[in-house]
Amino acid sequence: MTQILHISTTTVRPTTQDDQLTAPKIELTPWDLRLIQFDYIQKGILFHKSAETEDSNVSLVQRLKDSLSLTLNIFYPLAGRLVVSENAEDSTVSISIKCNGAGAEFVHAAADGVKVADILNPYIPDHVIFNLFSLNEVRNYEGVSKPLLSAQVTELLDGIFIGCSLNHLVADGTSFWHFFNTWAEISRSGSHKILQPRPVFGRQFLDGVIDLPVHLPFSYSEIIGEPIIKSSSFNAFLQRVVFHFPKEKIAKLKAKANAEMGTTSNISSLQALMAHLWQATTRARHLQPDQQVNYRFAIGLRQRWEPETLPKEYLGTAIIGVNVTAIASELLQNGLGWAASQINKKISSLTPEQARNDLVDWVNKPTLIPNMRNPTLLARLLTGSSPRFNVYGNDFGWGRPLAVRSGAGDKMDGKLTVFPGAEEGSIDFEACLLPETIQTMMDDAEFMEAVA
Incomplete structure (x- = not known):
């Protein structure tokens, strides 16, 4: 069994807490809410170690933390948490994103004996891949207490793997890679002044179609439901x-x-x-x-x-x-x-x-x-x-x-x-x-x- 050494786990927050730049709450749509019992999105990318990364792994990790913090200035909802509100008038609940700057999780790890070639193998070794991501077996509804985003940077013998776990109520694949692209550009440039377009948070496109927040006719305990088979x-x-x-x-x-x-x-x-x-x-x-x-x-x-x-x-x-x-x-x-x-x-x-x-x-x-x-x-x-x-x-x-x-x-x-x-x-x-x-x-x- 491949051993993964977790070197550190830290919380990364946006560098700014300017209330004028953030919405206090973002309502979830039916497209989001219907996925509440799903797992987090987990995607990651593999790199060879370069001369730069081999010079100092500590500085590389710090660079990724710093650039992630700058990225969260732009994608600030990912640093928030889910909040469940009870609607007493009709005994329903509503779920939204509370943009409170609580932060994303950042895990620095090292994989004992794992090479780039092992990850490139078309027959994916699950016991290796599983451990390159954090927030495993976490469901979307758990975002009320767990981070909506967790990034794990794992050092391999000759490479680096950056894996992200992102709550599927907050983002789909298009949003996931928009975030990833922005983080990469900020890391590469060392600045928040980038070419990537800013994310759009507004739900105005639903005006006249449905009302927000959506009232769900069941309690949070009913949403959690029966235990789900572990992945x-x-x-x-x-x-x-x-x-x-x-x-x-x-x-x-x-x-x-x-x-x-x-x-x-x-x-x-x-x-x-x-x-x-x-x-x-x-x-x-x-x-x-x-x-x-x-x-x-x-x-x-x-x-x-x-x-x-x-x-x-x-x-x-x-x-x-x-x-x-x-x-x-x-x-x-x-x-x-x-x-x-x-x-x-x-x-x-x-x-x-x-x-x-x-x-x-x-x-x-x-x-x-x-x-x-x-x-x-x-x-x-x-x-x-x-x-x-x-x-x-x-x-x-x-x-x-x-x-x-x-x-x-x-x-x-x-x-x-x-x-x-x-x-x-x-x-x-x-x-x-x-x-x-x-x-x-x-x-x-x-x-x-x-x-x-």
């Missing part, structure tokens, strides 16, 4: 592997899918790649022909909102999960184009009006998405993240990252996390599946033809 126990039965798809092979999949459907470019590269994985995992699971298979994925709403699109810099969750279903035999017999077209139709059919109606319906009858680690849910896939996030632009002052990895949060059999690949135009899928499923996929010539 460490659940992941013991699963294996993770990174499938790397080069730009050229992705282009072939896209061309094949569109040709089968008689189109030129209606089906995107990502949709073709998702269909390729959907079919491959279905084959590898050896399901009954009449078994229903379900693919759930997140659709970003920033560009879909009307009358005006949400700014890219909006800090919060602006995604909606949708499902595509098929019968196993139908999925496997109809070809790549058919599978990709089902995904394409679902994405294309989501209108701004539907997004607004979804919010209104949820406020009228709130439901919480249960934690996904349920072993009884079979024949499903779930894709999160995006290949469009700026992962490899995160230069903290010693060069671009080598790779991106995610933590143990919300892992399940069928979780497919998508990232941009290290080479331009390539895409990586971090697959979390049963070992026998992965082995069958590795033996599947049709699937592996697209893998580097």
Whole structure:
């Protein structure tokens, strides 16, 4: 078992407490609240040690702390805590972000015997990756007492891993990488005067759609609910592997899918790649022909909102999960184009009006998405993240990252996390599946033809 030495754990606060620069409270939207039982977002990036980082690890850590503090001046809600308010008039509760400057957590650690090559291994060693993140097995609702953000900087034998755990009620993937990009630029430049755009906190886009704060018809104890299977126990039965798809092979999949459907470019590269994985995992699971298979994925709403699109810099969750279903035999017999077209139709059919109606319906009858680690849910896939996030632009002052990895949060059999690949135009899928499923996929010539 890899030993992780925790050298220090400190609280990093914004350098300024100017009340005029901060909102005392930010209300959470239905997009945020429905994820309250989920784990924190956990993503991290890997670097080689450079001459600069090898000169003084202590100064490197201090530099990252100082730049994080400056970043929290800009992303000040991440230094706050969740607050639960009881509404006596209707026996409901409301949850918001209290921007109190309580601070983010900063962990400095060292991994005994772990090399960069160990993290780059496509077969991700969970016992290593799990310990490169802090706030493991913490649910979003725990943000009332725990930090909303925790950064862990782990020294490897020949590298550095920077892992962040961020409360999913406060941010989605777009917001997560906006924060990461800003922190990297401040670290690199040594100044808060940067090119990264400022985050947007306002919820005015909901005016006339729903009222804030949202009144939840259950208590905080009901939100916590039954004990959830721990990720460490659940992941013991699963294996993770990174499938790397080069730009050229992705282009072939896209061309094949569109040709089968008689189109030129209606089906995107990502949709073709998702269909390729959907079919491959279905084959590898050896399901009954009449078994229903379900693919759930997140659709970003920033560009879909009307009358005006949400700014890219909006800090919060602006995604909606949708499902595509098929019968196993139908999925496997109809070809790549058919599978990709089902995904394409679902994405294309989501209108701004539907997004607004979804919010209104949820406020009228709130439901919480249960934690996904349920072993009884079979024949499903779930894709999160995006290949469009700026992962490899995160230069903290010693060069671009080598790779991106995610933590143990919300892992399940069928979780497919998508990232941009290290080479331009390539895409990586971090697959979390049963070992026998992965082995069958590795033996599947049709699937592996697209893998580097």
